[in-house]
Amino acid sequence: MSLALESGHLFSGEIVGGSYAGPVGDVVFDTSLSGITELITDPVYAGQALVLTLPLVGNCGVSFSDFQSGKPQVSALIVSEISEVASNFRSEASFLAVLERFGIPAVTGVDTRSLVRLLRGLGPVRGVIVPKGGSAASFEAPPPRYAGERRVYPAQSPSAPVVTVPDTGMRRGLARRLNELGVTVSVYPYDDPSMFEEETNGWLLPDGAGDPTGYDLAFVRRIIDTGKPVLAAGLGHLLLALANGARIARLPLGHRGANIPVRDSVTGRVAITSQSHGYVVTPTPGAAVSHVNVNDGTTEGLRWRENMLSVQFRPDDSLLTAFAAMLR
């Protein structure tokens, strides 16, 4: 089997996991060195074919507790090598078995470095999995969509403050971390208006997949109008910006990895952050820039108002702690 790109390039390998052949949506890469289970189950990668630069994948098998959503979200996985053995005390299934169970096709044995070097020059490009010798009929894939879920992650204390989340792609790890910080997390499918009926101390606009301009922003505006504290991250950061009338632009490369340095404009401190996105908010009057990318100088965080934290990256502990404090 091969991965064919819209650009006409072909990368051959062996297919394992799901037996799907057909369009797989945007082909994107991630340079993370660990936490691959977390990565493929992160809703932010929903409907995209993910290329891993880490050459040896699945060494530790899979622990379902590391899932960031109910299932692997990627449309396909492009890797160099998947481990035969699953060697970790927490492993519940081999990486391969999980791909099979969820029908995720993985092309292995690919020269992923050449692919990444190509992708970084191409910009956004779509792909198709084709049988050997076959050719791509169409690159049209359904737009990446993450259904969202209704779920409550309760903090230990019954009197804990509640944050409500319109689920564009909430990672479970984030919900659990907020629980640890003493916050109950109440998640609704993002288009479910009943979330506004619940008593809440604040809002979290989480990360998510796909083109931010494809969302109906009504729910974001409604959230802004409540005047309550808001934490927006990743896609949420883009949606908040759009709802506030700002513009966004597609980045030539995108930021995808676990090693992206971001400077806090106030303290000057640099944090190494995780990100997976292809857009950036263009500078906007009315919002103070709170964070900047050290490498390319792009905006990584905006302060729309005193009780609104909005960042392009996965919020780290200092942000979450600050947000939790706002909720009290």
Next chain:
Amino acid sequence: MPKDNSIQKVLVIGSGPIIIGQAAEFDYAGTQCCRALREEGAEVILINSNPATIMTDKEIADHVYIEPLTVDTVRDVIRKERPDSILGTLGGQTGLNLCMELAEDGFLEAQGVRLIGTGLDAIQKAEDRLLFKQAMERIGQPCVESIVVSDVESASVFAEKVGYPVILRPAYTLGGTGGGIATDGKTLAEITQGGLRASRVGQVLVERSIAGWKEIEFEVMRDGAGNCIAVCGMENIDPVGIHTGDSIVVAPIQTLGGPEFAMLRQAAFDIIETLGIEGGCNVQFALHPESFEYAIIEVNPRLSRSSALASKAAGFPIAKVATKIALGYRLDEIENAVTKTTFASFEPSIDYCCVKIPKWPFDKFVTAKRTLGTQMKATGEVMSISPSFEAALMKAARSLEQGLDSLQAPGLKCLSGEELEERLRVVDDMRLFVIAEWFRRQETDDFTPLLDHVHAITKIDRWFLSKICSIVRMEARIERSPLTPELLLAAKKLGFPDSLIARLTGTDARSVREQRLRHGILPGYRMVDTCAGEFAAQTPYYYSAYGSENESVKKDRPCVVVLGSGPIRIGQGIEFDYCSVHSVWALQKAGYETVIINNNPETVSTDFDVADRLYFEPLTAEDVESILDIEKPEGVMVQFGGQTAIKLAEPLDKLGYKIIGTPFTGVDGAEDRKIFDRILEENNIDRPRGAAVLTREEAFSAARKLGYPVLVRPSYVLGGQSMLIVFNGDELSDWLDKFTPDDGRPVLIDQYIMGLEVEVDAICDGDDVLIPGIMEHLERAGVHSGDSISVYPPERVPKARRETLLKVTRELALALGVRGLINIQFILRDGKVYVIEANPRSSRTVPYISKITGVPVVDLATQAALGKKLPELGYGYGIYTEKNHVAVKLPIFSFEKLYGAEISLGPEMKSTGEVLGIADNLPDALMKAFIGGGYLRAVTRRVIMTVSDGDKEELCGLARRFQAVGYDIYATGGTCAALIDHGIRAKTIHKIDDLKTNEEESILSLIQNRGVDLVINTSAGGARSRRDGFLIRRYAVEAGIPCLTSLDTAEALLRSLEHRSPGRLDVVDITEV
């Protein structure tokens, strides 16, 4: 926070001689540091006693002091140079300890010198066991249950409480010196005693054993503003219990899930934050293999061996960034030298796998215990890079140069199943090969139970074992199935060399290569770019990968490939890296594009900004050829990378690649005894006579004819291995019992001429030679030149003899067709000059002779190799004008690290490093060298003498002189009687065998209680006396008491002591010599 402009003049302390636990990595770190300082406009003063380093070059620092690394000397340098700052975290443990001593006693403050980079407080917190534990407790970071003791009693109380085994680690030592695992009260007492002595502060840490846990390291950096990054995470394949320097290490981390990885990374950040590190730091964790329980093993608040490895594995110049942090920069202000578009605050991402394997010296120390534990024993290491773990492991294995091209070790084939099973339990240098052989013998396809079995015994993670298994299964596949192009490619992707595939298919390596070429199966060269391909990078740093595109870009200029010298080992040390790097620089100056191939992560040569392109690859004919196929160079430089490089002259010559400089025929002429003898004969050059014999009878008859003593060695061994001087038929018989080869290869017997040994390095341009300087050895011939004290300029070589040396050197160099360097060893006796050995390549004396004479030896040799004539280079022919300064090169040994190793000097080289003493007269230069070598630390002024019968006469003369300079003499029976006979006061002490309990002044108690400064011991005679001598020497070494095994060394020491008492000597800036 921009640069701190109050930093103008910085003192950098190096790490001293190469010893086990402290090798070339600090030359790499120090050199990078000096260059970074100068890049920022600071004036650099450097002090290091090791002349073989690049950091001590005039081109690297503004003022260079090759002086003993003692507090007194550093103080003198500070008083003379008046630096405003000192940087102590780049010179290993040695540099760190010196800095701390200077800071603690207030000297730095009094002199107005600031300790920049990680501060005193942070260093103390990280280094002092108790302070560290308290700091970690405050932030809830778990340490291993432990106690710091200063006596054996407390150690044993603790061990009873937590249960045996316990691990013992002395404070403030390097490479785990004096540490170990105690399984019961007796071993506890022994190791604790040793450890207390080894520790600078007399402290030993006793801790609960966590052997078998995973060992994980993070190289982290923190700037003055508190920003942190993790440069690289590394996993030891060998679990806790084996020193990380003796472990096979892989990067990135392979067997941790996301949560464990994140937990340890965060812990590393919390630790350096609380310590207040400003620069680089190494944090080692033990992680329970079946839970989230972890413990901090160690934190090194400085650059380390691991940071050199991490730098090379991730392509991130840690030393440079640490230096800039010390100058005040923040991580996000320092540009990433690789991508030039990102900053140092970007964490490197890795899209390949790196494997490091240590290089152990057990081939040189046949009596040393090969088992591995908490005491590091490796002298060096190799690293390899590949997309697959299997290929990285295979490449590293063949980079070790131990005669193996794969995980197949012929020696293990003869073991029975039970023996092999037993060997799995032994942790030694061969374990990797034992595991592979064990898998090879199993006749089953279901490998899960096999992994479980080996894991249960070795505690090595199943994932690593599965990869060894996968290599073994590929061997079987190749053996059993036809070699299709698909299979061939699959084998190459697993790192199989052509030679192994040929062996498995019953053909030869050339045929395999031809088959590969027919099917286009060639390696591509991928770039190490710190960002996994995310950004375009310019780093000229490559590794091979089959089934990959080629990223290596050749420019239009003609290019020359320089072969490096591989792992640091005894006999081939950092000197050859010095030569390789200087050759690269000379080639660049001559307008060539340069390529270097090497596999040693500790060195300057594998810094990606030295050559125009760096290939991090094994130095085998196949690996080098693949690179040459792509590079198509003008030629290959093989004369600067030691034996590793020069032995590739033959295959490369056969392949039609041009050897630059001395052609292969010259190399062959010097190596092949028959040709060499003929050349000497044709030129009427004298040599010790010799014979090659096949039987015992022939051996005895040859020895009689040549006359005892004779030098014996097997013909197939290089570098003095198994060489011995035998004085009579009995000794010859003993030796033949041990070493007569049973494969019909001859034994070489040579006349042993006891004379003055002299050495020259000469540059030949095809017309004539230039000798930068003649070096004279203080020990008489018979001690390996690398283990002798070497003196420049010579003191006992008269003018006429120097002319003869020049003449012979010229004749020999021209006869061999040398273009470039040649090293020749001579013996002078009775007015005659004998040649014992000639090597048409650089030698270990090149850096030292370059520095002291000011002749840029490697530069001239490189130009001569390229075809330039010496007169046009401005240095002319003949013997270069002698300098007024005297330089003494003193060998340094690492015997205390190698339990059971024989320390007595002989024709086989044993030293790991060297120090230099420079002064305007010989006795002072000698004294500096002896101080630098740690020979004059103690002040009891007592010496133990116990020598062989043949040496007694000569000893008496020395003893009288020792007495005259104030020494009390203790001697064993026979030696004592001889001394008293000559009217010398000496006290009798009992030999090992005659030990009586509670004997106040037995040889053992004197040594163990450090009641003496010095032991002089020479061995010979019967088995008992040999064994006694061995034990005395070992006890001395383990007690840290200098032990001299040659009377000539003792004489040299006397000469310095007679000149003046040990004390302060003027420091010399070699840039002014």
